Amino acid sequence: MASPTGGPIDWVGGVYYFYQYQDNEAYTQYGPAAHALYGLPAFYNKSYSLVHAHPKTNSYAAFGQGSWHATDKLDLTLGLRDTNEEKTSHIERDAPVGAPGIALALPPYSSGDLKISNNNVSALASLGYKFDANVLGYLSASHGAKAGGINQSVPGNGLTVASLYVSPEKANDYELGVKSTLLDAHLLVNINAFWTDVTDYQATQLEQTTPGVFVQTLSNIGGVRTRGIETEVTAKPNDWFAFDLNASYNDAVYTSYANAPCSVESSIAGKTTCDLTGQQVVGAPKWVVNPDISVNHTLSAGLSGYALAGYSWRSSFFGTSDNSEYGRVNAYGLVNLRAGVRGALGANKWDVSLWANNAFDKRYLVGGLSGATFRAYSLFPGTPRFWGVTFRVEF
Numbered sequence: 001m002a003s004p005t006g007g008p009i010d011w012v013g014g015v016y017y018f019y020q021y022q023d024n025e026a027y028t029q030y031g032p033a034a035h036a037l038y039g040l041p042a043f044y045n046k047s048y049s050l051v052h053a054h055p056k057t058n059s060y061a062a063f064g065q066g067s068w069h070a071t072d073k074l075d076l077t078l079g080l081r082d083t084n085e086e087k088t089s090h091i092e093r094d095a096p097v098g099a100p101g102i103a104l105a106l107p108p109y110s111s112g113d114l115k116i117s118n119n120n121v122s123a124l125a126s127l128g129y130k131f132d133a134n135v136l137g138y139l140s141a142s143h144g145a146k147a148g149g150i151n152q153s154v155p156g157n158g159l160t161v162a163s164l165y166v167s168p169e170k171a172n173d174y175e176l177g178v179k180s181t182l183l184d185a186h187l188l189v190n191i192n193a194f195w196t197d198v199t200d201y202q203a204t205q206l207e208q209t210t211p212g213v214f215v216q217t218l219s220n221i222g223g224v225r226t227r228g229i230e231t232e233v234t235a236k237p238n239d240w241f242a243f244d245l246n247a248s249y250n251d252a253v254y255t256s257y258a259n260a261p262c263s264v265e266s267s268i269a270g271k272t273t274c275d276l277t278g279q280q281v282v283g284a285p286k287w288v289v290n291p292d293i294s295v296n297h298t299l300s301a302g303l304s305g306y307a308l309a310g311y312s313w314r315s316s317f318f319g320t321s322d323n324s325e326y327g328r329v330n331a332y333g334l335v336n337l338r339a340g341v342r343g344a345l346g347a348n349k350w351d352v353s354l355w356a357n358n359a360f361d362k363r364y365l366v367g368g369l370s371g372a373t374f375r376a377y378s379l380f381p382g383t384p385r386f387w388g389v390t391f392r393v394e395f
Helices: 034-038
Strands: 009-021 024-030 047-053 056-069 074-089 091-093 114-132 135-146 169-182 187-210 213-235 241-256 287-300 303-314 332-345 348-357 365-371 376-381 386-394
Touching: none
Parallel strands: none
Antiparallel strands: 009 056, 024 047, 047 091, 056 074, 074 114, 114 135, 135 169, 169 187, 187 213, 213 241, 241 287, 287 303, 303 332, 332 348, 348 386, 365 376
16 A cells, blocks of 8 residues: 555554453451451451452454555554443452451441443554664654553442542653664664653552551552663674673652552651652662573584573562552562473474573562551562473474
8 A cells, every 4th residue: 555645554453352251259367366456356266258259341442553654764653542441340248257246347248330431542653764774763652541440359448439440541651762783683782762651550559548547459649750761682693692681770750649658657757648759659670680691502413402591680669559668679689590402303393491490599579568557568578499391392
């Protein structure tokens, strides 16, 4: 297909449909010290509560994208997608089992029919320019959205059914980058600078029910801005050795979060809500660096051996939503190793390898939860060393 100015146009379009239905059950059993934690004698060992949820999703979309090759060097790409998503659910809590008084704290509950419908339009505009056969520069702007949802849990004390609904999250993204293949394809270098503004950011937060009392729920907070640089480098000086480096710097901060839950440090000063505007987004390290090396050697005709060693490092970040230093996750790095042999049985390729993830059994944390009511912080440990053998055959 050609444009009115004569340049060729490549385009693609289509429709999309997704359906999902689930029957979820959440079973909570309370141990012998639960009464001390909750301050209620009704909780005792072998008391339990059962919550049922029935989420259903219908999502359908139409999309189209076209690229106009204005010249041999310049391309313009435009894309559009319209998505309609409907989610329904019904949440019920059975009468709890235990001492008679437990029903006062966890009474039976029924949400009735819950429903949320969202229509979101996503768009893309991108310019690509070939400086030469091996270097491509590009500039893009896009708008996207994440559909809203329904929390599949019973609202906390003091909250209504309205607290279960989550509004769509919307983002505007801008990127400027270069992709290059150099030194007769022995060196690949890609660099990308990005800036993203997010409104109605969806996150698991602590929502205040009464002054100083918070419960955890998925909700919308004000806004988030991320900006930074991503780099990808691959060097292959010969046929048997390769070096890869993926690194990124991401300055992710809250642009609007005035009514955030306070950390325990701030609460000491008598505050119930705090302003986290301008602070680092929970779970977002500023630096991520992943270098890898791999070797491949021919052992005999049709048989080769290989080995890979990778290191994954990330800088410190907040692990709890109140940005408490008690919930901070320290910087850590993990080593992953793999060695194997590959060959062929007739027309069928095979591969057998021995691997170890977190090979040096690093003790590290991946995130956490803050319980503002009881001033308690729980941090989750990362996966310890584990290893295995993988055998793969392609037919």
